[in-house]
Structures are given as structure tokens and as C-alpha cells.
Amino acid sequence: MHFVQRKVRVDLANFDRFVAGTWGANYIQRRDLYKGKLLAKIGYAAAAWFLHDPTKTELEGGIRWGLTKVATHMLEQLQREILKSLTRARAFTPSIAMENEFHVLPILLKLHQLAMNHRCRQYGSADYKLLDEALEIKDPYRGCTQDRKEMAMHPYAHLRALAGLHVRTIREEEQHSLSEPAFAESWADPKKRGEWIKKFNFRVVFHHANIAYKLYLNLRMLSRQPMHPTHKADFGDHILQYYVGLKPAQTTMGIGLRTGNLPLKSNWQWCQMNGITDNRCPLCEKAVHTAEHLLCHCTALETERGFLRSAVGRLDWHSLVTKDLEITTAWAIAFFGIDQFKWCLDDKDFQFPRGRRVHISFRN
Incomplete structure (x- = not known):
């Protein structure tokens, strides 16, 4: 995590040469820099290390023994640094407001999307079958097989089960619009299957981003804080049109x-x-x-x-x-x-x- 932070901060320092508050790259170009350079660096191999499910808390049956709160906070702080540097918003601007104006997903949801895309594409493959075998592992210290229920709480097992749920939902949704032979042919095509998976996972995280933004607005109203124009707009790409x-x-x-x-x-x-x-x-x-x-x-x-x-x-x-x-x-x-x-x-x-x-x- 610290290595990623250092690499991203080096890029941000370089971006300062052509990104400023009154001159430099325009808004859309800055967003392209974020997606093509910074997000690609942060999300590299996310399926292997991002052991976190931001759509559920642990009390709701979410993931256990995954990324620590310190690690997720570091990711959120890094996202804030990036948005503040690229949007040139003033200090104390809430991160969620910058995400809405820049139309980017919260970093935890975006990494979840990238990781789930990979897990869903690989679901059912030979590599994933190894995870089934890993649910029963010999404990060298106790000399006995670990309890299967205990291993089912492992973050990889949780995320694999979530990927299976997503795959089944995608199959059910797409089967309604296609005949059985046409669906089987499309599902066998890695490109077409990948498009369905990306579309579904984006819909899931966008839904949760919208919920988080509405919760933020409700808390702001309850605390009687001023409501500015960004707080009266839905989360969506329509806001980018204002800056074109x-x-x-x-x-x-x-x-x-x-x-x-x-x-x-x-x-x-x-x-x-x-x-x-x-x-x-x-x-x-x-x-x-x-x-x-x-x-x-x-x-x-x-x-x-x-x-x-x-x-x-x-x-x-x-x-x-x-x-x-x-x-x-x-x-x-x-x-x-x-x-x-x-x-x-x-x-x-x-x-x-x-x-x-x-x-x-x-x-x-």
C-alpha cells in the first residue's frame, strides 16, 4: 500500500507541471489522466489483494479478515489527494462532493468492481477450483484438518461465493432476452461474457455509490449544514456536461x-x-x-x-x-x-x- 502511495504521489507531482487552478489540461483531460494513469496503478491486480466487500458490513454477513480499516482509510485518503490535485478544489471540500463533481466512484467501490470483474470471469475455471480444495487445509501446528465453516469465513471464500452469486444473477438476466442456443453461444464467447460481467458489476457499485451519496446528503440536512448546488444533484455523469x-x-x-x-x-x-x-x-x-x-x-x-x-x-x-x-x-x-x-x-x-x-x- 505504501509503495502504491509513493508511485501515485510521484505522478501527481509530475501532473503539477501541466495541471493547475488557472491553466493547463482541461477537466475532461484530467479525468482521463485519473482513469488511465492513476486508477490503473492503484487497481493493478486488485483481484489478488483487495480483500474487501464495501457493499456490506461485517454485521451484515460481510467479509472477515480482509483489509484492515487502516488500509481502507489509506486508500480513501489517497483518492482524496488525487481528486484535490486534479480538480483543484479548495481545502475542506468533502471527498464525496469532489467524486460527484468529477464523476468518479468512491475508491473502495471502484476497486471492488475491478476485482469482481476478474473473479466473475475466472469463476468456474481450473484455478478457481483450487479454492474449493483449499477449504480443507491441514493445520501443521494442530495436526488436524481445519473446520470447513471456519475456512468458509476466509476472505477469498467469501469473495468467491459473491462472484458465484453475481455470475448466477447475470446468467438469469441474460437468459430472459435470448434463446437457449443463442445464450449458450454468447456465454461461451469470453468477450461477450466479459461485457455482461462488466455491465452488471458497474450497475451494482453505481447503485451503492448512489445510496452512499444520498446518505451523505441526509446526514448533512440533519446536521443543518448548508446545501449547495452539488448537494442537489443526483450522482451521475450528467454533471460532467456542465464542465465541457x-x-x-x-x-x-x-x-x-x-x-x-x-x-x-x-x-x-x-x-x-x-x-x-x-x-x-x-x-x-x-x-x-x-x-x-x-x-x-x-x-x-x-x-x-x-x-x-x-x-x-x-x-x-x-x-x-x-x-x-x-x-x-x-x-x-x-x-x-x-x-x-x-x-x-x-x-x-x-x-x-x-x-x-x-x-x-x-x-x-
Whole structure:
């Protein structure tokens, strides 16, 4: 685990040469780096070492004697480092919010998917039959055969049984849509069988990721924490559409707008770090200094807001941080007065008046 951490951190240090908050690779390219380089390195041979079932707890009959809590925490922390580096989200942004905005699965669920893909493909093979024989192993210290029930609790045995359940479910699902000869022919084809397995396992982990995200939202509401735009969106790839075609500075601003983590006075964590006790807008001093206030209500920015209104039409907070994110982020960079973006104010994309320069195929 420590070796993987070191290798990934070396890659992240190299990525800093062409990934930054206001310049460098765009959002989709960064996601491709994550999937093609970093995730491939973390998930290498996951079927052999990832002895963990994140879909169940031990009390629910889950895995025993698998990865320790320390090991799983290290994986989650590594995922957080990667997402923070690639998305350039500000400190204290929740990992689950970054996963939603970057549309990546939680690392434990993703590794579970990769490992189960391999186990399901190998299920029934000669190598897997060796695991059946391993359920009864001679104990050299006690000189007797270990109890079969005890060996059935071994993580490999648990995960093998889970793979068998997945394979049976896949077979039942696919048999409904095909005749018996057609199904037998398709199942015998490793490529076709692999496609069915990957599709099913992705559906399983995506379902559990959605459940985890809804649980996070419920806990956030119960604790009366602010609900930002990212907390009002379902977990899914539709969020990526908001960032298509945006410049790096705009994606950094977009993440801040949607997660509510910007250096504004409404951000209590930022205020604590900077010793700020007053949360009123420094421009109009009439309301709380929030992104929504600056975009839609601040009287000191009424003239500048005319540029935004002429570009997007009616000012609606939900639309501004979803389908209008391209023009919204450009306006915010130009007029929010955030020091991080002052070096890119001369860019023509942040000069107003201006219209849309990116047209996306928005999906609800």
C-alpha cells in the first residue's frame, strides 16, 4: 500500500507541471489522466489483494479478515489527494462532493468492481477450483484438518461465493432476452461474457455509490449544514456536461460555486483561517457574502450584472450553476474579486460584454 502511495504521489507531482487552478489540461483531460494513469496503478491486480466487500458490513454477513480499516482509510485518503490535485478544489471540500463533481466512484467501490470483474470471469475455471480444495487445509501446528465453516469465513471464500452469486444473477438476466442456443453461444464467447460481467458489476457499485451519496446528503440536512448546488444533484455523469469546454480557471471557479467552497465571507472555514468575523458583503454591506448574492442580488454589481443577464437571460440560481455554468464562471472570475484569478483577467474569455462561447448538450 505504501509503495502504491509513493508511485501515485510521484505522478501527481509530475501532473503539477501541466495541471493547475488557472491553466493547463482541461477537466475532461484530467479525468482521463485519473482513469488511465492513476486508477490503473492503484487497481493493478486488485483481484489478488483487495480483500474487501464495501457493499456490506461485517454485521451484515460481510467479509472477515480482509483489509484492515487502516488500509481502507489509506486508500480513501489517497483518492482524496488525487481528486484535490486534479480538480483543484479548495481545502475542506468533502471527498464525496469532489467524486460527484468529477464523476468518479468512491475508491473502495471502484476497486471492488475491478476485482469482481476478474473473479466473475475466472469463476468456474481450473484455478478457481483450487479454492474449493483449499477449504480443507491441514493445520501443521494442530495436526488436524481445519473446520470447513471456519475456512468458509476466509476472505477469498467469501469473495468467491459473491462472484458465484453475481455470475448466477447475470446468467438469469441474460437468459430472459435470448434463446437457449443463442445464450449458450454468447456465454461461451469470453468477450461477450466479459461485457455482461462488466455491465452488471458497474450497475451494482453505481447503485451503492448512489445510496452512499444520498446518505451523505441526509446526514448533512440533519446536521443543518448548508446545501449547495452539488448537494442537489443526483450522482451521475450528467454533471460532467456542465464542465465541457470550460477553461481551467472556469472549472476551478465552477467547483467552488457548486460546492460552496470559495474565499467568500459566507465560508466559515475560510473566515476562521483568515480571522474574519463579519460575513456581510464587502461591496454592498447589506447581505451575507455568498456566491448567489453576488450573482443575483448585490446592488453594487448591478451594472456588471446587466452583462450576465444579457448573456443568459433571466437570472436563476439553479440555471447559473448548471447549464449556464460557462458564462457564470467567466462573470464570477471577472467580478468576484478573488485573488486566485487576477492573473487571468486579461483573457478575452473574461471580458464583458460577451456571449456564450461553449454550447453543451444539456441533459436533465
